[in-house]
Amino acid sequence: MSVTAAIAANEEAIGGDAGKARVVFRTAGSLVGPTHVRLVSRDHTIEVDEPDVLAGGNRFANPVEYALASLASCQAITYRFWAAKLGIELDGVEVAVEGDLDLHGFFGLESGVRPGFTGIRLDVTPLGPESAERYEALAAAVDEHCPVLDLFRNATPVERQLV
């Protein structure tokens, strides 16, 4: 299905039944090595590991790199969708993300240092024939509607339970 067709089909489905817009995404799995984690989402396996300095085998990217990849890919895909919605020509998107992290937080060595990222730099390069102003307008629409940028920028309630 093309991006334009997917937008039309989703908007029609949601317009006819608002409940169809409420979706649940899932992943589940376990530790399969010292720091090697294997997870499944639908028909996809996702594997995670740590580098040697964090006791891993460095076979895969680590959790915080997957968090950055989630943001980078969500941005790129949201550019594709919102370019189609707004009629802005877009040949491609390049994206680079950096996140600052202070390991005092993870290792519990200094109270008041958060364990997660303290700041993120997100550089996006939209490729195509449109003016800089048009791509700025696209970027503004994307930033308002990108699910993972929202996750980063705002607090999300998490209910954690031990099973």
Next chain:
Amino acid sequence: MSVTAAIAANEEAIGGDAGKARVVFRTAGSLVGPTHVRLVSRDHTIEVDEPDVLAGGNRFANPVEYALASLASCQAITYRFWAAKLGIELDGVEVAVEGDLDLHGFFGLESGVRPGFTGIRLDVTPLGPESAERYEALAAAVDEHCPVLDLFRNATPVERQLV
């Protein structure tokens, strides 16, 4: 390097030079298909796609599934590290995460609906011989020090620029 050795090595390095705790993680890449994104973090490639209903080829998990996988794997690995730090025996960890998302936000069909997850359920099963109380104490320590749980639960500043 074992988990215990990695903890000792990191704590010694950070203790000797607090600047060594400040690390930067990165990912960068581009759209290589309608919704297929290929990214690189260090020596690891991460590939992302959408299902057919979102104009993709469904070759890989999608951005929000990677966000959930980032949380699930970070939890599992933080259980491993903090069990070693606290001297709690831990044979394994199973983890399952669900996230609720309302597509009105992504498609811009209703103002006031956030595009990201509105709620997350995180179920963790620590496996091993210790008492339920000991695993509850471990879970409390993990939740205070898990980088990706912090990312989900709290706002993180993101500087976005067009290149």
